[in-house]
Amino acid sequence: MGTESVQPSLIQSVVKLTQLDKLLGLGRANSLWPMTFGLACCAIEMMATGASRFDLARFGAEVFRPSPRQCDVMIVAGTINHKMAPAVKTLYDQMPEPKWVIAMGNCAISGGPFVFKGQYGIVEGADKFLPVDVYVPGCPPRPEALIEGILHLEEKITGSRRWPRVEAK
Amino acid sequence: MNPIPEVLRLVIYLTCLILFAALNAAYLVWVERKGAGHIQRRIGPKEVGPFGLLQPLADGIKLMTKQLFLPAGVDPVLFKVAPILLLVPAVMSFVTIPFSETLVARDINLGLLMIFAFASVNVLGVLIGGWASNNKYAVISAARAVSQNVAYEIPMLITVITMVMVTQTMNLNEIVMQQPNIFKWYVFRFTASPLMPVAFLIFFICSLAETNRAPFDLAEAESELIAGAYTEYPGMGFGVFFMGEYANIVIGCAVTTILFLGGWQCPFGLAPGWWWFLAKLYLLIWTVVWIRWTYPRVQFYALLNLSWKVLIPISLVNLLLTGAMIKVF
Numbered sequence: 001m002g003t004e005s006v007q008p009s010l011i012q013s014v015v016k017l018t019q020l021d022k023l024l025g026l027g028r029a030n031s032l033w034p035m036t037f038g039l040a041c042c043a044i045e046m047m048a049t050g051a052s053r054f055d056l057a058r059f060g061a062e063v064f065r066p067s068p069r070q071c072d073v074m075i076v077a078g079t080i081n082h083k084m085a086p087a088v089k090t091l092y093d094q095m096p097e098p099k100w101v102i103a104m105g106n107c108a109i110s111g112g113p114f115v116f117k118g119q120y121g122i123v124e125g126a127d128k129f130l131p132v133d134v135y136v137p138g139c140p141p142r143p144e145a146l147i148e149g150i151l152h153l154e155e156k157i158t159g160s161r162r163w164p165r166v167e168a169k
Numbered sequence: 170m171n172p173i174p175e176v177l178r179l180v181i182y183l184t185c186l187i188l189f190a191a192l193n194a195a196y197l198v199w200v201e202r203k204g205a206g207h208i209q210r211r212i213g214p215k216e217v218g219p220f221g222l223l224q225p226l227a228d229g230i231k232l233m234t235k236q237l238f239l240p241a242g243v244d245p246v247l248f249k250v251a252p253i254l255l256l257v258p259a260v261m262s263f264v265t266i267p268f269s270e271t272l273v274a275r276d277i278n279l280g281l282l283m284i285f286a287f288a289s290v291n292v293l294g295v296l297i298g299g300w301a302s303n304n305k306y307a308v309i310s311a312a313r314a315v316s317q318n319v320a321y322e323i324p325m326l327i328t329v330i331t332m333v334m335v336t337q338t339m340n341l342n343e344i345v346m347q348q349p350n351i352f353k354w355y356v357f358r359f360t361a362s363p364l365m366p367v368a369f370l371i372f373f374i375c376s377l378a379e380t381n382r383a384p385f386d387l388a389e390a391e392s393e394l395i396a397g398a399y400t401e402y403p404g405m406g407f408g409v410f411f412m413g414e415y416a417n418i419v420i421g422c423a424v425t426t427i428l429f430l431g432g433w434q435c436p437f438g439l440a441p442g443w444w445w446f447l448a449k450l451y452l453l454i455w456t457v458v459w460i461r462w463t464y465p466r467v468q469f470y471a472l473l474n475l476s477w478k479v480l481i482p483i484s485l486v487n488l489l490l491t492g493a494m495i496k497v498f
Contacts, residue, residue: 027230030217036391055211057202060224062214067396069240069403072231096236096403162216 022158028072028098029154035071036064037091040078042105042140049143059162061150068094073153075146076130079107079114080123092130100157102149103132106139113139182274186263190256193419194412195225201458208462228408235404240302243401247301252406255294255413258287262420267342269433269443281339284424285329288379291417292318295381295388298410299398310397313469314388317378320473321385324480325375328368331484331491332428335361345432354436356429360498362491364483369429371484373453376421378472380414383461387469422453 038046049056056062065071068091080088092101103126106112111124126132133156136149155161173181199214203221206213214221239245265280267273277283292314299311332355336344348354355361356369378385389397399410426432426449433446467475 024230024234027227027234030224030227031231052210055206055213057206057211057213058215058221060214060217060221060227062202065396066391067400069401070396070399070407072235094240096238098234098236 025158029157030060031063032059032061032073032100032150032153033063033065033071034061034073034075035068035091035095036066037074038077039080039084039088040105040107042077042108045140045143046075046077046104046146049146054143054147056147056150059147059150059154068092069096071095072098073100073102073150074130075102075104076108076126076132077104077140079112080126081121082123083121085123085129088126089129100133100153101126101130102134102136102146102153103127103130104136104146104149105141106137109135109137182264186274187260190260190263190416190419191412194415195229197415197418197454197458198228198411199225200455201461204455204458205462208459232405232408237404240401242303244301244303247297248401249406251294251298251301252402252409252413253294254297255291256409256416258290258294259413259416259420262287263416265341266420266423267345267427267432268446270342270346270441272443273342276340276342278338278340280341281329281333281344281424281428284420285326288417288420289318289322291413292379294410294413295398298402302398302401304401306394306396307398307400310388310390310394310400313394314381314398317381317385317387317472320476321375321378321480324371324476324484325379327481327484327488328372328375329428331362331368331488334488334491334495341427341432345427345434348431349434349441350438351431351436354429354431360494362487362494364487364490365429367483368487369425371480371487372428373425374475374480376425377457377460378476380417380421382418382457384464384467385472386461386466387472390466418454418457419450422450422457425453426450 034046038044048054050062050064061073068074072095074092074095076088092099103109107114107122108126111119111122114122115124123129134149134152136145138145141149151162199221202224203213205211214224217224217227239248262284264274265277265283267276295314296311299307299309299314302308332344333339335355335358336347338344344355351357356366358365362368381388388394389399394400399407402410423446426446430449430453431445432449433443434441435445
């Protein structure tokens with residue numbers, strides 16, 4: 001948005017036009033519908049996140065829409081090989097704005113265990129061709145990690161975190 | 170006689186009915202998600218407002234502010250008309266629904282006919298939506314929706330004809346007045362036909378299939394057809410389709426309540442009113458949600474077999490039996 005760089009003028013300090021933005025942000029953050037879409041084993045963890053033990057539904061993000069037209073967030077769950085990359089790109093392009101991307105797992109972040117000299121089949125990271133918003137590390141990440149990723153994305157959209165952050169001791 | 174001017178009454182009813190349809194659509198989605206959660210041993214939406222009650226609001230804000238665009242190759246006019254064609258007949262049908270003895274927008278004597286006339290329009294919405302999307306999955310889904318609706322409209326209408334033979338009126342309010350207590354509800358009116366509970370079941374199954382609800386949601390089978398006829402609809406186009414779908418469920422359950430379960434009449438003859446109607450209505454709607462999350466989707470041939478080989482013969486037998494009973498007694 002670039003709002004940080006703009007000096008607050010007198011009018012802006014009196015009239016708060018950002019309230020609508022905040023409302024829209026809240027609405028969008030609390031209804032992040034992911035795409036029914038998995039590339040490799042991370043997708044199993046993504047399914048576990050939606051199932052009863054971890055229950056992504058608590059945050060209103062359990063509506064996995066099969067059509068990219070109705071999705072808000074693309075969870076790139078797994079290894080992207082060169083053959084799959086155009087399909088992933090197409091799916092991303094078919095989503096209407098505003099849209100976000102979560103790179104789930106080491107393969108989607110950087111190629112993970114497939115990065116070695118002379119490898120020819122794997123795209124080394126979803127951010128090579130998609131604007132990734134949140135990276136969730138792990139091989140595969142646990143469902144808690146994916147939920148934390150979604151909370152991070154909500155924080156990115158609304159500017160405030162849902163719960164206090166747990167600090168490492 | 171009438172203290173409120175006719176125009177004002179019209180506006181009030183119109184506003185309230187649209188509000189009723191919209192609120193129902195919003196909060197039935199919440200009931201659906203929460204119910205699904207508890208049936209699958211999850212909690213369901215709980216973080217957005219108390220018990221997740223603001224979840225429909227968040228969904229609404231998000232759907233309304235999604236980017237609006239026409240996918241390449243769609244028919245621009247039909248693509249926009251289709252969701253409205255699904256929603257409007259459903260809202261129109263509310264006009265004749267008697268919420269209580271006096272709480273009815275238009276107490277016309279052909280109310281039942283009007284509802285079924287409009288009910289056959291809403292399949293046009295799905296058909297046009299699927300066709301205009303210019304998407305192979307959407308077209309297959311539209312074809313499925315049409316053949317399913319044709320198949321299930323027949324046993325449904327045969328059952329309705331049976332009911333009209335018994336009630337001898339198409340005025341919904343009069344039909345309700347004929348059922349003052351639980352023994353006179355048409356579902357238990359064995360003097361009219363011993364097959365009345367079966368007629369009730371047939372009607373309920375058909376209304377499930379007519380509204381494309383699981384286990385008959387073949388038109389929206391995610392595993393085969395992406396999102397069916399709604400595949401190409403972004404944002405609120407999809408939202409309006411869903412509102413129409415839920416409004417249709419409410420209409421289906423309301424008509425079931427009126428025809429078989431005594432509408433706004435109390436089961437024990439105590440204090441009849443809109444509260445009884447809404448209690449029965451939401452009990453039926455909850456049953457619809459319950460069925461959806463309990464049974465898997467049927468295969469398409471099984472769906473058509475159920476209609477043509479089971480429901481139509483049974484409803485025809487019921488029609489003949491009721492006719493004979495009326496003739497004899």
